[in-house]
Amino acid sequence: MYYRKIIGKMRKWAQKRDRKPLIIRGARQVGKTTAVNLFAKDFKNYIYLNLEQKKDKDFFSHDRGIDEVIAAIFFSRNIQRKDAPTLLFLDEIQNSSEAVALLRFFYEQAGDIFVVAAGSLLESLIDKHINFPVGRVEYLFIFPMDFEEFLLAQGETDAVKHMHTIPFPAFAYEKIARLFYQYSLLGGMPEIIVNYLVDKDMVALGSIYRNLFITYTDDVEKYAKNDSQARIIRHVIESIPYNTGKRIKFQGFGNSAYRSREIGVAFRVLEKAMLLKLLYPTTALSPPLVADLKKAPRLQFLDTGLMNFFVGLQDYFFKSEDLNDIYRGILAEHIIGQELISLFGDTLHKITFWVREKKESVAEVDFIIPFKNRLIPIEVKSGKTGTLKSLFQFMNNTDHEYALRFYDGEPEMIRTRTPEGKEFNLLNLPFFLVENLFDYLEWMIAKT
Numbered sequence: 185m186y187y188r189k190i191i192g193k194m195r196k197w198a199q200k201r202d203r204k205p206l207i208i209r210g211a212r213q214v215g216k217t218t219a220v221n222l223f224a225k226d227f228k229n230y231i232y233l234n235l236e237q238k239k240d241k242d243f244f245s246h247d248r249g250i251d252e253v254i255a256a257i258f259f260s261r262n263i264q265r266k267d268a269p270t271l272l273f274l275d276e277i278q279n280s281s282e283a284v285a286l287l288r289f290f291y292e293q294a295g296d297i298f299v300v301a302a303g304s305l306l307e308s309l310i311d312k313h314i315n316f317p318v319g320r321v322e323y324l325f326i327f328p329m330d331f332e333e334f335l336l337a338q339g340e341t342d343a344v345k346h347m348h349t350i351p352f353p354a355f356a357y358e359k360i361a362r363l364f365y366q367y368s369l370l371g372g373m374p375e376i377i378v379n380y381l382v383d384k385d386m387v388a389l390g391s392i393y394r395n396l397f398i399t400y401t402d403d404v405e406k407y408a409k410n411d412s413q414a415r416i417i418r419h420v421i422e423s424i425p426y427n428t429g430k431r432i433k434f435q436g437f438g439n440s441a442y443r444s445r446e447i448g449v450a451f452r453v454l455e456k457a458m459l460l461k462l463l464y465p466t467t468a469l470s471p472p473l474v475a476d477l478k479k480a481p482r483l484q485f486l487d488t489g490l491m492n493f494f495v496g497l498q499d500y501f502f503k504s505e506d507l508n509d510i511y512r513g514i515l516a517e518h519i520i521g522q523e524l525i526s527l528f529g530d531t532l533h534k535i536t537f538w539v540r541e542k543k544e545s546v547a548e549v550d551f552i553i554p555f556k557n558r559l560i561p562i563e564v565k566s567g568k569t570g571t572l573k574s575l576f577q578f579m580n581n582t583d584h585e586y587a588l589r590f591y592d593g594e595p596e597m598i599r600t601r602t603p604e605g606k607e608f609n610l611l612n613l614p615f616f617l618v619e620n621l622f623d624y625l626e627w628m629i630a631k632t
Contacts, residue, residue, distance in 0.1 A: 186329075187222065187336055189330075189333060190219050190324055190325075190326045193324050194206065194219075194300070194324065197322070198298055203298070205320070205321045205322075206322055206323070207321050207322070207324075208220065208301070209323055209458070210326035212304045212400065212403065213373060213374070213396055213399065215326060220275075220300055224271050227268070227269055227270065228269070229271070231261050231263065231272045231273070233272070233273065233275065234275045235275065235277055235279040235283060236275075236279055241279060241283075244282040245280070245282060249289075250290065250293050251293070254297070265296070265297075270297055270298065271300065273301070273302075274301040275302055275303070276302075277301040278304075279303075284316060284317075285317070287301065287316065288317035288321075291320045325529060327525060327526045328371060328373050328486065328526070329372035329373075330522075330527070330619065331363075331619065332347070335347075337378075337381060343359065347360065347617060348620060348623075350620070350627050351595060357614065361616060363616075364616035368488060368515065369492060370389075370489045371487040371490060372488075372526075373489060376389055376393065379392060397490060400459060401421050401422065403457075407453050408453070413446075413449065413450070416442055416450045417453060419442070420447065420451065420454060422438070423437060423440075424454075424460060424483065425485065425491045425494035426494075428483050428484070428491045429482065429514035429517055429518045430482065430483060430514070431480045431482045432482070459486050460483060460485055460486060461484040461525065461535065462481040462483065462484070463521070463535050463536055464536055465480075465481075465482075465538065465539040466537070466538055467538070467539060468538075469559065469578065469583070470559060470583055471559060473552065473554050473559055475534055479541075484521050487522070488515065488519045513564075516564050517550055520562075520615065521551070523618035523619065524551060535553075536551070536552050538552045540574075540578075548574050549563060549575055550564045551564075553621075556625075558582075558586065559582065560625065561575055561588070562589070562621075563575050563588070563589045563590070564591070565591050572589070575587055576602040579602055580602050585608035586629065586632075587609070588610075588611050588613065588624075589611070589612050589613070590613055590617075591612055591614070592614070592615065593614060595611075595613050595614065597612070611625070
């Protein structure tokens with residue numbers, strides 16, 4: 185059981201004066217239950233209820249009021265409610281609409297109890313089969329382990345310390361870059377990380393990757409409204425690894441005969457289940473950052489390691505030392521996207537990219553992020569020689585002079601210019617410093 189950053193967020197939640205029941209949201213197998221179990225070490229009393237099990241679900245199944253439910257739960261565990269603060273974890277809460285309905289009363293009438301809920305299929309059921317009490321609960325999101333969590337799992341605390349040092353110490357670059365390359369191979373699924381760190385056996389991981397993917401396809405019937413939709417969703421899931429990192433069209437997705445509307449519904453279901461994100465482009469050059477939902481989105485899968493396994497990329501890791509040499513550079517862009525999603529930390533913040541689609545000039549910048557009333561363009565390139573044609577087009581037309589590139593090299597800030605003559609500041613950061621990009625943007629602006 186390795187530390188997850190969401191535990192720190194849960195601790196902040198626990199300190200709130202007007203604390204509401206907390207819903208942990210995330211895809212299957214990303215570590216929701218493990219994170220809550222680790223958080224529970226902060227409490228003298230911890231009650232875990234799995235609402236897939238009849239004996240636990242029955243606490244909420246007899247039309248009891250909130251006081252009677254609480255009394256029954258504490259009595260069953262032989263715990264005195266007044267003895268110490270108690271953490272109550274309602275796992276797989278999607279199995280009990282009665283438990284969901286009682287969450288508002290935990291907030292209104294039982295503020296001394298720290299209530300956390302989660303569910304492996306919760307995302308697909310929110311606003312569909314289950315109505316959560318509006319304004320009476322709050323949410324935190326959990327994703328696959330990010331690179332910093334991966335380092336901490338290996339005990340690489342010095343590496344984490346150096347990553348947060350600005351400017352970055354050059355002596356730490358080679359080792360941390362090698363560890364990031366390893367992380368890019370494995371991905372961030374907790375079960376994969378745990379098994380790899382124990383056994384160091386890549387071959388043995390194959391069955392775990394495969395079982396994780398089977399788990400997602402087996403859930404299809406629970407997502408779908410009918411057998412026809414189930415077939416379409418299953419087709420989309422099975423096609424995702426081969427289309428990850430690419431801009432896609434719904435019509436005929438995955439070499440199918442399915443219509444745009446059918447595929448669109450399937451994507452929306454799977455996005456709600458947090459198995460993927462559709463990153464829509466923007467044409468904006470200044471705030472507000474508004475995505476254009478009429479343009480083709482780019483597909484971002486849950487986890488890079490799962491993609492690597494299913495498209496057979498892992499052999500290439502032992503033959504190349506450049507992420508952009510692997511799978512036509514899609515891998516580097518995808519792992520940066522995965523890190524950005526984890527960094528922003530919730531599904532309300534939309535990750536997007538910039539496009540200019542004119543007959544005489546087509547351009548695409550990998551990512552755009554808002555920062556201090558600016559839209560900062562981010563390119564993902566290998567080495568120091570990758571073309572920046574699209575980035576130059578963006579910088580020619582925006583009203584500021586700051587841009588960012590993630591690449592396979594040490595941190596470096598340079599003053600450069602577009603072919604048209606506009607000067608701007610370009611901050612080059614190694615792939616592994618996504619976690620620190622806002623600190624580095626502050627640093628860049630302060631220095632210029």
